Amino acid sequence: MNALWLDGLWDRGWYRFARRLDSPNFGVRPEGTLIDLVVIHSISLPPAASEADYGGGYVQQLFTNQLDWDAHPYFESIRDQKVSSHFLIERTGALWQFVSCQDRAWHAGQSSYTNKLGVTKNNCNDFSVGIELEGVPGEIFKDAQYESLSSLNAAISHICHGLDFVGHEHIAPGRKDDPGSGFDWSRLKRELG
Template structure:
């Protein structure tokens, strides 16, 4: 069964964990970009709930080194795909999530205005799971039906001086083969 995103911006295949870290997109902003990230908290550790806590402002500053800084951040993504392929949604796609930070694509700054952020549970140091790619592809297909999405890029493409994710283990060829209509040419940016 194909996944669907409703008019309000919620995916039927995702478990909703609402984040307060979002706001309205600017008037006239057209959602044209999917941005793939990676995240693990603590770094390199998978399966816990610390990412959910980060996106919902409930990080325990004493839980791990560096968490005192994370506890002060106000960030989110639209989606989080766990290592087992489970999809969680924090922000409706119709709203602006706070995932890209200082960013630019094709000369347009502020990628949060026109993008949907998808976090993969992972790091730059390990390969992703096949089931994560399957979920990402199904999600991207559903998003492209609901919104005028034209490209799928990495965080590294929109913030190359400060970000490396989704990292060297991300199989772009697999994504481009499955979603040729969303293939971006970073050199054209």
């Protein structure tokens, strides 16, 4: 029996304080899955050259299969990709949700995670929650993003116990580099208490 995610913070896997925008890109988690991982990502479409370039709404379009692949030359490199994440936190701290946490979002791809007991599991999408921070790998993130992330992590911890927090770069090394060196892991750990 998978977790029900139903309380004052959650409605069947949907966080009550996020803006909901349903993605068709998800599947069911394997029966009996214990969610023990949060995967932190970063994403920027197209990759922002300056702070003014963020917030164009293209990530939301990508996750809902609404992106016009011809709208920017960069989009050619991701043409026809069907992906999603449970959450996106924009530079402003605005929090979006695309897939219920009861379901499996398509954020990690080919991946492998070794837990604190030394047990290695592949296909991290099966047992993780994916959170995208709007940003370019290697650059720093905004206070407003850490604040939203902190509240969200506390809410997820309400349902899932013994969570570990990793970057996409840690579960798909050599293939992925997000969120990158600009993400403050010590701040995350501190805010998790």
